[in-house]
Amino acid sequence: MADQALTLEDVRFRWPGRASFGLSVPSFHMTQGESVLLLGESGSGKSTLLSLICGIVTADSGRVEVGGSDLATLRAGARDRFRAERIGVIFQQFNLLPYASVSDNIMLPLRFAPERRKRAAPDEVATLCSALGLPDEITGTTAGHLSVGQQQRVAVARALIGQPPLIVADEPTSALDAATQDTFLGLLFERIAATESSLLMVSHDERLGARFDRVVRLSDIAQTERMAA
């Protein structure tokens, strides 16, 4: 099982206080180094699934394992630490603390992950920036002043720093225009190949599928339950 990057078995989840929406995932697996595109319309439970995988919420029943560790066995504080150590997260947009500098934003997860901090090379911020086509002098800039395309690339740098085994991305390209999207994905895949991380990306855009090892429809692996209010 050591080569399993992600395992979900018989997972059931219902938001506390929001009885009208629930999600169940009978079985979903990802091997280490695999890149998977998860297709789903908005409102299909994508964000809930990502929250479960990141350990921000815990399943009511079933098993969520990341890199062989069952998240349910970890206490809340340990889950937060686990997320910081093992998972790089990229959002749709508004990824960065707008008031913090680019380098502070990139190093933010290291603040909560001592082991990942040790793995990160001292000049990794600069290395990542130049690999992602960000100019050197940008690291001191306040993140709020960057263009959306630059912000998303900074978010990739932040997700990749210290080489976490799993990268989770929630529609990272939806705020970008077509040309920028392509460049962005090219850079992302180049970096992921270099660090041998697994990538789970959620999107509603099927055209992205060509670059991925596997394309999965959310409706094929998960059932959402909606009850009339």
Place this chain on the structure above:
Amino acid sequence: MILRLALGSLLARALTVGMTILAIALSVALFLGVEKVRTGARASFADTISGTDLIVGARSGSVQLLLYSVFRIGNATNNVTWESYQDIAARPEVDWIVPISLGDSHRQFRVMGTTQAFFEQYKYRGGRSLVVKQGHGLEDLYDAVLGAEVAATLGYEVGDPIVVSHGLASFTEHDDQPFRVAGIIDRTGTPVDRTVIVSLEAIEAIHVDWRSGAQIPGQTTPVDRIRQMDLKPSAITAALIGVKSRLQIFGLQRLINDYPEEPLLAILPGVALQELWQIVGVAETALTAVSAMVVVTALLGMMAMIFSSLNERRREMAIWRAMGARPATILGLLVLEAALMAAIGAILGLALLYAGLFIAQPLVDSAFGLWLPIGPPTARELFVLAGVIGAASIASLLPAIRAYRLSLADGMMVRI
């Protein structure tokens, strides 16, 4: 790094944060300013009279005697006879004694009859003497020396004639014997500022034609005949005493209180001032309470500001959470921001206070005779500043706990 990010977050909201800090700074400056005025007023009050060991008057209450003899408030119920006064003056313990005779007024100010010794013996604010800044002291029978406020209010200058009224609120004037302003005393911040000082003999002189508080009808003694008369008073209102050795104060006090010929009372001015301050001190507590409320209001404003910023910062909280921050870290971040705002506000408030003090000190001294000392912050003031920062942190707990709950409920999905 967290501290740097917290500072960055505050800087990014410079306008609202700045207003909040300004409110805290102003409230802190107000609170500390009130404290300064309060302690200054207390010290000024305690310094109203110094160097006098005992005050003697007819038997009444110690606060009452202090009020009429020093503060010129209220009236003596009885007088001290000239014989008793001379008996006490002749005691071996007595180093100096200054008689005081009250009862007449000029406009709204009291007239006090005394001797030249008053100018030498009356001390205030830790041993300062009265200074006659214009003119001279009591030389002629009809010389009057004015306190600074009397001269300023009524616009008198040296050489002006003034007429003393009989009693405190009467229409009878001693207009047959006008006085001349001989000198004006520098402002002291004591009741002397509001007093018209004449000689003891002058008080006798203007009452030559009076018996039992009423003018003898048809009788007016010409001024040049009065000047020939022996103007020895028959009674005085009170007397200030200095003893040769402080060890003798209590002995002399007991002796005067047990004086067999007449019921007399001797008080220690410091003790009576303390008693009086306990009465006046209620106002001081009220003042402190009001300025404390202002600080509380400023902190509530800050709390409201943090609350209203929470919604727009939910996205930011989600980022922190996704990066591995615990909900407790988010709580800590908000408390840290509040503490930073309060700390900056407190330091700014202290700076405002000192700036205000440097500007106001000479003005307040000359206008009110209130001396506000400028020194390094006292332990009490530092305690107040620490209290403000602590209170701000506690106040921010409420919005911080809400942020904690929100970040738990939102997880990584915030829909904006």
